[in-house]
Amino acid sequence: MKLRELIENRYSVRAYLSRPVEKEKIDYILECARLSPSACNLQPWIFYVVISEEVLDKVHMAYDREWYKTAPVNIIVCKNTSVSWKRSNTDGKDHGDIDAAIASEHICLAAHEIGLGTCWICNFNPEILSRALALPSDVEPIAIFPIGYINEEKSSYSEKKRNALSEVAKWI
Numbered sequence: 001m002k003l004r005e006l007i008e009n010r011y012s013v014r015a016y017l018s019r020p021v022e023k024e025k026i027d028y029i030l031e032c033a034r035l036s037p038s039a040c041n042l043q044p045w046i047f048y049v050v051i052s053e054e055v056l057d058k059v060h061m062a063y064d065r066e067w068y069k070t071a072p073v074n075i076i077v078c079k080n081t082s083v084s085w086k087r088s089n090t091d092g093k094d095h096g097d098i099d100a101a102i103a104s105e106h107i108c109l110a111a112h113e114i115g116l117g118t119c120w121i122c123n124f125n126p127e128i129l130s131r132a133l134a135l136p137s138d139v140e141p142i143a144i145f146p147i148g149y150i151n152e153e154k155s156s157y158s159e160k161k162r163n164a165l166s167e168v169a170k171w172i
């Protein structure tokens, strides 16, 4: 699939089959995330691949929505704040969130490319999620990605609602 087609056809999937996902497919997605660019190439991300019932249950407590509980895999993208690049000279801005977001979107596009669904989830309780994953204090959860085969009966692509290019691109 061409990049434009991938971008146009990807959508947030909110209905999953519990059918297991092959390990090679998860590895492919993780490899696409690992190859992401990052500020100063510091690669401050850590990808937690949650497959055990026990930890999935704990993750679900951090974001309690039925629609993703059937997904057999959750990838949690985290950033290590001890590693991420901080803008020097000026304001010290931590670029770890940006790095993690790039890797995250690679996860979304890779999953879509190989016929799996996913959805960004950031509206979780960070304390509960950090505890669920036993994260050290310098590691922050950025987003949860349920990964699974799409329940096509309950989920389908809908037209993208996006602001017009003329509104968002300023040629000066």
Ligand SMILES: Cc1cc2nc3c(=O)[nH]c(=O)nc-3n(C[C@H](O)[C@H](O)[C@H](O)COP(=O)(O)O)c2cc1C
Binding pocket: 010, 011, 012, 013, 119, 120, 121, 122, 123, 124, 160
């Ligand atoms: C940073 C970010 C955080 C998001 N958090 C959530 C979330 O917590 N729960 C949810 O259902 N969707 C979440 N989404 C999905 C958006 O609602 C979705 O991407 C947007 O409505 C556009 O729809 P589309 O992905 O189908 O094109 C999030 C998306 C992004 C990029």
